[in-house]
Amino acid sequence: MSAPETAQSVAPDSGLTVRIESFTGPLDLLLHLCRTNELDLSRLPVRAITDQYLAHLESVRFQDLESAGSFMVMAATLIYLKSKLLLPANPDEAEEAFDEEGELLRRELEERLREYARVKALGAWLGEREAEQALIYGRTTAELPPPEDIPLEDLSVHLLQRALQRLIEDQKRRAPRQVEPNPLSVLERMSEILDLLRSTWSLLFSSVAGPEKLRAEWVVTLLALLELVRLGQARARQAELFGEIVIERNAVSVHAPEAAASPDLEASELPDPEPGESPHA
Amino acid sequence: MPELIDVVEALLFASDTPVEAERIREVLDLESATVARELVLELRERLDAQGRALQVVEVGGGFRLVTRPEIAPWLVKLARSRTRSRLSRPSLETLAIIGYRQPVSRPEVDAIRGVNSEAVLDNLLERRLIRIAGRKESAGRPFLYETTREFLVAFGMRDLGDLPKVEGELVVPELAEAAAAQLLEPAPESGPEQGESAAAADSSEQDPGSGGDRVTAGS
Numbered sequence: 001m002s003a004p005e006t007a008q009s010v011a012p013d014s015g016l017t018v019r020i021e022s023f024t025g026p027l028d029l030l031l032h033l034c035r036t037n038e039l040d041l042s043r044l045p046v047r048a049i050t051d052q053y054l055a056h057l058e059s060v061r062f063q064d065l066e067s068a069g070s071f072m073v074m075a076a077t078l079i080y081l082k083s084k085l086l087l088p089a090n091p092d093e094a095e096e097a098f099d100e101e102g103e104l105l106r107r108e109l110e111e112r113l114r115e116y117a118r119v120k121a122l123g124a125w126l127g128e129r130e131a132e133q134a135l136i137y138g139r140t141t142a143e144l145p146p147p148e149d150i151p152l153e154d155l156s157v158h159l160l161q162r163a164l165q166r167l168i169e170d171q172k173r174r175a176p177r178q179v180e181p182n183p184l185s186v187l188e189r190m191s192e193i194l195d196l197l198r199s200t201w202s203l204l205f206s207s208v209a210g211p212e213k214l215r216a217e218w219v220v221t222l223l224a225l226l227e228l229v230r231l232g233q234a235r236a237r238q239a240e241l242f243g244e245i246v247i248e249r250n251a252v253s254v255h256a257p258e259a260a261a262s263p264d265l266e267a268s269e270l271p272d273p274e275p276g277e278s279p280h281a
Numbered sequence: 282m283p284e285l286i287d288v289v290e291a292l293l294f295a296s297d298t299p300v301e302a303e304r305i306r307e308v309l310d311l312e313s314a315t316v317a318r319e320l321v322l323e324l325r326e327r328l329d330a331q332g333r334a335l336q337v338v339e340v341g342g343g344f345r346l347v348t349r350p351e352i353a354p355w356l357v358k359l360a361r362s363r364t365r366s367r368l369s370r371p372s373l374e375t376l377a378i379i380g381y382r383q384p385v386s387r388p389e390v391d392a393i394r395g396v397n398s399e400a401v402l403d404n405l406l407e408r409r410l411i412r413i414a415g416r417k418e419s420a421g422r423p424f425l426y427e428t429t430r431e432f433l434v435a436f437g438m439r440d441l442g443d444l445p446k447v448e449g450e451l452v453v454p455e456l457a458e459a460a461a462a463q464l465l466e467p468a469p470e471s472g473p474e475q476g477e478s479a480a481a482a483d484s485s486e487q488d489p490g491s492g493g494d495r496v497t498a499g500s
Contacts, residue, residue, distance in 0.1 A: 024371045025396035070396050115393055118447065122377035123370060125445055129436040130373070134365050135350035136338070136437075142297035156412045 026074030027116040029056060034113070046106060050078040081106050184216055189224035197234060197249040205236075205245035285309055286327070289320045290346065299343025299434060341433035342440060368408075375401045376410060376432065380444055384414040384425035402426065410435060 023029040033052050057075060084102035189208075196203055209221040225247060228234040237246045283291075288309060292300055305317035321344050325337040334352050338345050348356060357363065368376070375398055378390050390398045405411045406426075414427040433440065 024374075025394055027395035074395070112393075112395065116395065119374050119377050119393055122381070122445065122447070123374035126373045126377055126380075126436055127368070127370070129438070130367060132350070133435060133437045134367070135353040136336075136347040137353070137356050138345045138347035139294075139297045142295060144295055144297075156406070158406050158413055159409075162407065 026071045027113060028120070029053065029071070030074065031113055031117055031120065046078060046081045050075075050082045053078055077105065077109065081109070184220040186220055186223045186227060189220050190228055193221075193224060193228060193247060194233060197247070202246050202248040205247060208247070285311075286320055286324050289317075289324050293321075293324075293337065293344055293346035296345075299339075299341045299345050299430075301343040304343070338437065339439050340437055341430040345434070369401075371396075371398075371401050372405060376405060376428070379405075379411055379426050380428055380432070380441065381447065383427040384417075385427075386417045386419070386423040386425050388421075388423055390426075 023032065030049065030053065033049050033056075054075060057071060081102060084106075193203075193208055196208065205221065205225065208225075209218045225234065225236055225245070229236055232250055235248045235250050237248065238244070239246075289305060292305060292308060302314040302318040302321065305311070305321065306314045309317065309320075311317050311320075321337060328336055334348055335346050336349050338347055371394070374394060375390055378393050379385055382389065387398060387402060390402070402411070406413070408431075409429055410432040411426045412429050414425045416422040417425050428441070432438075433443075438444070
């Protein structure tokens, strides 16, 4: 509904009527001033317009420097043009040249204003179309399954960049998580293995080292196992190269007395193929 | 066995994008796109004759099945929303510039509007009404922008030819640097050139303006 909006801002009052916030740029304001004064664009009335333009600027508090800057540049141009008009024409050659330049600038400004007036009208036309289209409804998302090949020609790098940006922003918004340093200790791992061996006869190396196969975990576990084997508190078997290592309770380990008596007996019955052999991992 | 025309209706109903005549030909295995088009037009007439709530419109190079504007009040009520979000006046003006002068760079848009258009362009990109068409081989190699099919659909246009006719191209004013240079040493060729384009702009200025007024009066 941009046309009614425009109509409101171009109120029929001839005086200073309008809130500047409704102007989207210096050309917008200038055009409005020309229209409310019912002045012909083809003869830009620099004298009358400059004062009104400056009066508007004084009544306004700008939101940002950039828009203020563009309004000020226009003000400077207008003041320059007005000064040209106020100064009496001088036969001096240099002055004449300056006047030509002033005239050039004025014409350029006129042209820009006229161009902008066209754009504004076209924008209003688009606004009308949009308002018409707002009354009709069609599908926005298909019920059909998505196509096998997504047409990429309508997608731009910009959209990809936006998506990535959103992803990054999303990550940033998440509260930082304290990462606990987990110092892996061979000693701890040794006691873990012994604990496990207390309740079971044999266990797989991989079940102790963790299924994630973290290098550090595996190294620590292996060191722990080797140390236990060296101390005679456990035995290790590996049937084949790079195969699974089976950790077993050592029947004659120092910890044996702690364990129940019956498992001890069973332990002696177990085959003992490669006692004390260290695994090749 | 459903009739072809019914299948066409179903195609338009199920699709979220305008369906081209060529696509209908492909799906229905018709002999030509013209036949497909005729089927669509027949469907359109049928819906119109029966005074149905749905209509066929031709937008963005294809056909859509949409509701009639008279139904809008009930749909708004159904959606429990007063309006759809509309584009701002700066956005519409920027779209108009891109619509007529595409592909166009931001400095050119800025020069016509007299203000920085970065935020507006970002918003339009986000809404997929425009897209980046490449880079301009000039200082800073700025992005070039062009309108998308979504733009045509959003404004109910078949193609860019549906934009109101303007006489001559939209003139991009000399950029700030060039204008400053002109101030210091007036270029001899700029005089007649400017007069020419000013005259062209003068005669065509009335055209879109009066067009806009007509629409306002009609609605």
